Structure formats: C-alpha cells, structure tokens
Amino acid sequence: MTGELAQPATLIDGKAFAARLRGRIAQEVARIKADHGVTPGLAVVLVGEDPASSVYVRSKGRATVEVGMNSYEHRLPAETSQAELLALIARLNADAAVNGILVQLPLPAHLDETAVINAIAPEKDVDGFTVLNAGRLATGQRAMVPCTPLGCLMLLRDRLGSLSGKDALVIGRSNIVGKPMAQLMLADSATVTVAHSRTTDLPALCRRADIVVAAVGRPRFVQGDWIKPGAVVIDVGINRTEAGLVGDVDFESVRKVAGAITPVPGGVGPMTIACLLANTLTATARVNGLAEPQGLTP
C-alpha cells in the first residue's frame, strides 16, 4: 500500500483519558458538595429492553454514582405511551434534585423521538439534543454539547493542541454526532467538510484531510489507502459483527498510514459516558450560579 509510515499510528487511549476525566469530575463533585451542599443528580430514562441500550444505561448509572452524583434510573416497558413518557419528563423537569435528564436512544418506533427530546428542559438537556441547544451550538452560543462529539473534540485537542487551519472531514451527518462534530471543529477554526451517503469520491476527500471523524455506521468502511499519511483518525462506529465489535474504520489498514487513531473498543465510547458526567456537572453549576469547572466544555 502507498503512504505507509515506518511507525504504525499512535493509539489514542480514550479509556484512559475518560478515566482521568471522571477522576477530575469526582474531585469537583466533592468540592461543590463540601462548599455549597449541592449534589448533582442525573436521571436516565430507558424505554424497552434493547440489550445494548440496557448495558449503556447500567454503565451510565454506575459511572454517575462512582463520581459521587445521584443517579435516578427510570426503566419503562416497551409499550409506554408518548403521553406517559412526556409526563415523566415533565416530572423530572420540575424536580430540583435532577440536574440532568437523558432519554436513551433509540426509542421504540411508536414514540416520537423529536417531541420527546424537545420536552426536556434545555438547562437539563445533558445530551445536548434539544433544538435549542443544537441551535445555540450552531450559532456559537453557550450550549449543552452532545457527549460523543464533545469527547472526540477533547481527544483531538489533546493530540493536536490546536485544530486551527486543519482540514477536517466528518463522515456522517446525524444530529447526534456528525452535525455537532462539524460545528465544534468549525468553532475551533478547522476547515470542515461533512460527507454522507451521496458524497461523490469520498476517498479523494478523505486523502486531503488532516482529521477524519468516521460516524457512518458501516463496519470497517474507511480504508487505509484513503488516509493522508500522519492524519488523526477518530472512529465513532460501534458495529456488532460476527467478528465482534468493530468501528467504522478498517483499523488494520488505517493504522499503517495514520499518525494517530482511536481503537474500538476503548476509544470514543468511554468518552461518551465521561462527557455525560461532565455535562451534568456543568448543568449543576449553571443552575446554582456556581463557577463552571474548567475544561469540561468547548
């Protein structure tokens, strides 16, 4: 293959980075408890029994308690109606002990995901998925930022220092990852291209990119001969295949060309949960008029 480097790519250890971030959050939680008598609270709502979602919700609850926050888990049956779900969200919006609310996605098909998300009070929207927070992010205003893109941004800044002037390619245009990721890198003065299923000549676009964020939901989609030597590759994919869990990047071919790459598992995934805790702490500080801990927001 052309462009192979003598050294394989550096592994970006998201698991270790996330552990350090959770450690910092735990210190901040202890400090605001001691100084202000405030304990952050996170409510997570799961509708149905999707096995992967169930695991994520359990991990979120465990991580919440481990950093000293209160965790409120609401597991609802798959046949929960829209009205019942909206009534629960209204109760959580009104509950002063709850600083963050998260509805685990995807929801069962009979529920209106957009309406459910937008029922969450924007100041408690720790997923950053409400239209108000998405609009604030897009217009450069103070927002709650979606957890996965926030985690990717932290890893990129840690690796590169500044993103200014870098050519960045986001593959995928979802509201959860692709669009907010593009907004965050644009705000950091990268030159950002968003590619999707109708993009022509994706490999050519990819070869120009100093940064590639793959969030396309297709196992091992991005190939080594698409990568500019030395580029930083962030793999957001979580695909369960017969060969096990794989990302959206063909790890073996890409690592020979890239300068740095996130593995799957152990890359972006753990950052998603750590950033959820970061957002919950930020939401708690904001609602109580406390100084926001540094380094948890873009």
Ligand SMILES: Nc1nc2c(c(=O)[nH]1)N[C@@H](CN(C=O)c1ccc(C(=O)N[C@@H](CCC(=O)O)C(=O)O)cc1)CN2
């Ligand atoms: N309301 C939300 N729903 C969903 C989100 C989200 O951010 N908010 N993101 C994903 C799922 N997700 C969190 O909810 C998530 C995915 C993956 C991981 C993770 O740590 N992955 C591990 C591998 C774990 C495994 O074996 O499955 C890794 O990559 O190392 C954490 C959270 C969709 N829904």
